[in-house]
Amino acid sequence: MAGTEAFREKIRRLGELVAGLDALPGDKNAAARELVQLLLDVHGTALQRMMEIVFDSGPAGKAIILKTGEDPIVRHLLLLHSLHPEELDSRVMKALDAARPKLRKLNSEVELVSLSEGVVQVKVNTSGHTCGSTVGTVKTLVEECIYDQAPDVESLQFIEPDEVPSTGFVSIDKLLKNSVLTSPMAERGVEVCGAD
Secondary structure (H helix, E strand, C coil): CHHHHHHHHHHHHHHHHHHHHHHCCHHHHHHHHHHHHHHHHHHHHHHHHHHHHHHCCCHHHHHHHHHHHHCCCHHHHHHHCCCCCCCHHHHHHHHHHHHHHHHHHCCEEEEEEEEECCEEEEEEEECCCCCHHHHHHHHHHHHHHHHHHCCCCCEEEEECCCCCCCCCCCCHHHHHHCCCCCCHHHHCCCCCCCCC
């Protein structure tokens, strides 16, 4: 989608310009910031009213509003004005669902651990035969999917999976600790015949 990339570039440039307002002398800085805030408020109020009119038009209007929330350009605008039709948890779940087919190609999976007050915790499980760069790629993929659908997430945390040897190698100490061959008699120094 060339239009989506062009839109993202405009959003990036807008952010640069707003950040540049800090370089203006005091009075001009305050006036410029007030102008930007008033424009946002006017557009937000008009956008909210448009969505109310569409919503009030019945089931077709409700479907249109849901569809606007799925559009990659419109959803960010709706989020900017706190008008997105879906709750954060629903958008996070959509993001994880979108990531899963890509993760399967990397022999990985993702699991939502918790979502509370904008903090998302996920656990990424990779096959036992992956290298560190694959783990990094998987985490980046999950992060991109989540922030695309839910850029209003306060924090994304990766919870480490239970300790599983990544190579499949199990140390002899760990084997002996859990071994059924270690009997109470062997622990007392009694030799067990035929134990080999």
